[in-house]
Amino acid sequence: MSRTGTIVFALILSFLGLALPFQGLAQDPTTSNLDPLVSFLLETDDPQIQADVLKGMVEALKGVTQRPMPQRWEALESKLTGSKSAKIKTLARTLAVKFGSIRALETLREIATQPSHSLESRQDALATLIAISDEQLTEILLALIADAGLRSQAIRGLAKFSDHRIPIALIERYPQLNLSEKQDVINSLASRETFASALLDAVDKQSIPRRDLTASVIRQLRNLKSTVITQKLQTVWGAFREPSDDKLAEIARYRNIYRAGGSTPGKASQGRTIFVRTCQQCHSLFGMGGSIGPDITGSDRSNLDYLLQNIIDPNGVIPNEYQTSTVETTDDRVLTGIIGERNAAALTITTANETVSIPMNEVIEIQASSLSMMPEGLLTALTDQEVRDLLYYLRQPAQAPLLASQENLNLFFNQKDLAGWDGNPELWKVQDGVIIGKSTDGLKHNSFLTSQMQLDDFRLTLEVKLSPNSENSGIQFRSTPQTSGEVKGYQADIGKGWWGKLYEELGRGLLWDKAGDVHVKPNAWNTYEILAQGHHIKTAINGQLCVDLEDPNGDLQGMIALQLHSGGPMEVRFRNLRLELAPQSKHLESVKR
Numbered sequence: 001m002s003r004t005g006t007i008v009f010a011l012i013l014s015f016l017g018l019a020l021p022f023q024g025l026a027q028d029p030t031t032s033n034l035d036p037l038v039s040f041l042l043e044t045d046d047p048q049i050q051a052d053v054l055k056g057m058v059e060a061l062k063g064v065t066q067r068p069m070p071q072r073w074e075a076l077e078s079k080l081t082g083s084k085s086a087k088i089k090t091l092a093r094t095l096a097v098k099f100g101s102i103r104a105l106e107t108l109r110e111i112a113t114q115p116s117h118s119l120e121s122r123q124d125a126l127a128t129l130i131a132i133s134d135e136q137l138t139e140i141l142l143a144l145i146a147d148a149g150l151r152s153q154a155i156r157g158l159a160k161f162s163d164h165r166i167p168i169a170l171i172e173r174y175p176q177l178n179l180s181e182k183q184d185v186i187n188s189l190a191s192r193e194t195f196a197s198a199l200l201d202a203v204d205k206q207s208i209p210r211r212d213l214t215a216s217v218i219r220q221l222r223n224l225k226s227t228v229i230t231q232k233l234q235t236v237w238g239a240f241r242e243p244s245d246d247k248l249a250e251i252a253r254y255r256n257i258y259r260a261g262g263s264t265p266g267k268a269s270q271g272r273t274i275f276v277r278t279c280q281q282c283h284s285l286f287g288m289g290g291s292i293g294p295d296i297t298g299s300d301r302s303n304l305d306y307l308l309q310n311i312i313d314p315n316g317v318i319p320n321e322y323q324t325s326t327v328e329t330t331d332d333r334v335l336t337g338i339i340g341e342r343n344a345a346a347l348t349i350t351t352a353n354e355t356v357s358i359p360m361n362e363v364i365e366i367q368a369s370s371l372s373m374m375p376e377g378l379l380t381a382l383t384d385q386e387v388r389d390l391l392y393y394l395r396q397p398a399q400a401p402l403l404a405s406q407e408n409l410n411l412f413f414n415q416k417d418l419a420g421w422d423g424n425p426e427l428w429k430v431q432d433g434v435i436i437g438k439s440t441d442g443l444k445h446n447s448f449l450t451s452q453m454q455l456d457d458f459r460l461t462l463e464v465k466l467s468p469n470s471e472n473s474g475i476q477f478r479s480t481p482q483t484s485g486e487v488k489g490y491q492a493d494i495g496k497g498w499w500g501k502l503y504e505e506l507g508r509g510l511l512w513d514k515a516g517d518v519h520v521k522p523n524a525w526n527t528y529e530i531l532a533q534g535h536h537i538k539t540a541i542n543g544q545l546c547v548d549l550e551d552p553n554g555d556l557q558g559m560i561a562l563q564l565h566s567g568g569p570m571e572v573r574f575r576n577l578r579l580e581l582a583p584q585s586k587h588l589e590s591v592k593r
Helices: 004-014 035-043 047-060 073-081 086-098 102-113 119-131 135-142 153-156 165-178 180-188 193-204 213-221 229-237 247-259 268-278 304-312 384-394
Strands: 323-329 334-342 345-351 355-359 361-370 426-429 436-441 447-455 458-467 471-483 487-495 501-506 511-514 527-531 534-539 546-552 558-564 569-582
Touching: 035 047, 035 073, 047 086, 047 546, 073 086, 073 268, 073 304, 073 436, 102 119, 102 135, 119 135, 119 153, 135 153, 135 165, 135 511, 153 165, 153 180, 165 193, 180 193, 180 213, 180 511, 193 229, 213 229, 213 334, 247 304, 247 384, 268 384, 304 384, 334 355, 436 447, 447 471, 447 569, 458 471, 458 487, 471 501, 471 527, 471 569, 487 527, 511 546, 558 569
Parallel strands: none
Antiparallel strands: 323 334, 323 361, 334 345, 345 355, 426 436, 436 569, 447 558, 458 527, 458 569, 471 487, 471 558, 487 501, 501 511, 527 534, 534 546
16 A cells, blocks of 8 residues: 555544544654645645545644644645635644644634624634634634624633733623623633632622622632632622531421422423523533533432432532532633543643633643532522522423523524424424425424524514425414414414415414515515514514504414424525514614505
8 A cells, every 4th residue: 555545544544433643643742743644735635635634633733732833834734725625724724823824823813803704714713713822812802702603702712811901891791791691701700810809899899790600600719719709709799608517407498498389389481591590501401501510301300309409419429520620720720620531732621611622731730629510509599489480490391481581582593403492303403504494295284393482572583485485384473382283373474475474373363464475585585574562563574564463462472483384395494583672662663664
């Protein structure tokens, strides 16, 4: 076998887990072991082989921020820059910045900061810049916290830098953020002593609500081992202790609080809102949530004592995979989480809000803990009724609606999958940020994809494409799922002869019979807008008013659902879903009569 063939064969084996031709690249300080791969890439024009080799090199150097430039790399970089493959360009730039390429750095900075590039490419560019701690990145990240698509990534990235402007900017932006972004801000500010001081000052001034400091954040602040922070914490938060002998008494106290609520002690939907705020970052329930802690869907949740024991005494029994460690770094950060991969070059640690790769030469100390990632004191920040709501929700056999709020609207549709939606996975999927409903052989009964978010007044704007236009679909709103699989409530209709009409599914039938087909581009993308304020309903297609109805008998609350209508084979696509809560003073100003 030729030398080239041997390299390719070894590479293929590596991806099958049978060989490790790149083993040692990260640890070896010389560049000699990279030179043959660079030479090989200069010789081949096969894009698949180029991508595979580059991917192997990137994986081998994961966690390495700087590496001497291999021979002939500049020539290879020039060659790969002209590739037609976006993937190859991205992989090449990722390696180039590790080798100190000024050209690659400038390109990444331009991509990350310019909205003309796709969101995915900007996110990739920013991730690479954050990984290498680019010296110009602080300014870039401070600017990007105003960019909705990159805001969370920028907030997390700012934790790597100690600039005094960072806590000021994050705290100033805090009131405008959604729930997950607020959690990112708090976790970033709690990662180093100087930021933590600003965080506690903001809590003291009520710029950040005291209740937003969850028990896990309190533990992280205590792990900073700062007398100043501990004193501020006691002043702002109050006494916080790890229960020991009094755990049984605590369990009994919360059991009595729960039972004081009667036969129906709480509201499941309210409890879900609390779960999202306090638990969902780490735990998954009914397919929604994080993976840092165990998925609790199949646990003995109906048992009240089981719940209370695990919430109040989470350190009673801790599986090894959930034991925490504290990592102190050379840039004055202290990270608390679960250590995953670890080798001579780098380690990864999963914290409450992200997974971080840290070069080993930046690690000062790793201290193992006997504590679970789930902290004690989780219920102390809640009122008695909030405790009842949370426990009641956790004991339910099925998912409860999520009451929409400004903080959780980002959970409506994540553009990646159908988390937070219920529907037949054989008919509904997400691809490239587009919700696709497709029936290959036609349907005997309507099929619905239903959001779990419950809305009062709202505005929904989306783009929809129906193929063929002779079939039928619709957008349900203020609707209620039925045990039969149907959905009862308003429907903004879609389909030839039905575009722009308003129907009440499983109810009063047609409420607005004027079709809006004249405004529609058949078999193409069309913008559909729905505004519901009190009993007033308005819809528009491509900016043209369709429905303008005052309906005193209509429901004022319910779900959004998307429909595949019974009939012949069809496909309906929905993209660019934008949901906002609509105050009473807001009007559908974008449409024309």
